[in-house]
Amino acid sequence: xxxxxxxxxxxxxxxxxxxxxxxxxxxxxxxxxxxxxxxxxxxxxxxxxxxxxxxxxxxxxxxxxxxxxxxxxxxxxxxxxxxxxxxxxxxxxxxxxxxxxxxxxxxxxxxxxxxxxxxxxxxxxxxx
Numbered sequence: 001x002x003x004x005x006x007x008x009x010x011x012x013x014x015x016x017x018x019x020x021x022x023x024x025x026x027x028x029x030x031x032x033x034x035x036x037x038x039x040x041x042x043x044x045x046x047x048x049x050x051x052x053x054x055x056x057x058x059x060x061x062x063x064x065x066x067x068x069x070x071x072x073x074x075x076x077x078x079x080x081x082x083x084x085x086x087x088x089x090x091x092x093x094x095x096x097x098x099x100x101x102x103x104x105x106x107x108x109x110x111x112x113x114x115x116x117x118x119x120x121x122x123x124x125x126x127x128x
Contacts, residue, residue: 002071004093009034011064012044014057027054029092035065047092056095065098 009031017027027049032042047068049056060066073089 002073004069004071006067006069007031007045007047008065008067008098009043009045011060011062011066013062014060017054024051025054026050027057029057029060029066029068029095031066031068045090047090049092049095053092056092060095060097067096067098068092069094069096 010033012030012032015028015030017025019025028046029049030044030046032044033039047070070090070092073091075087075089077085077087079085
């Protein structure tokens, strides 16, 4: 299992959806350094969202702060001349747009109270 990482920054660009002859789709988003970390030479980091996860970028706009959860993927490729090349992708898994204060714009689920429960039925029917 690949390790999951997080990066927080400012959305610079959301690129157009790419669809390939095989039916594979991907879409990139580029983030730069987070607010308060501005430098003369900012980092421009591209994250690739693949297949169904490309829809996570719908509605994301340049200038928004965002936190991305991603995995690092790598692969080897041998070109027709026999040279081996290596490629690394930052594969986006989740994107969370942040408010100015750094909190999430996603609603936080209500806590389950002591009177909220799910009826599991007759416990004698449990398979364990």
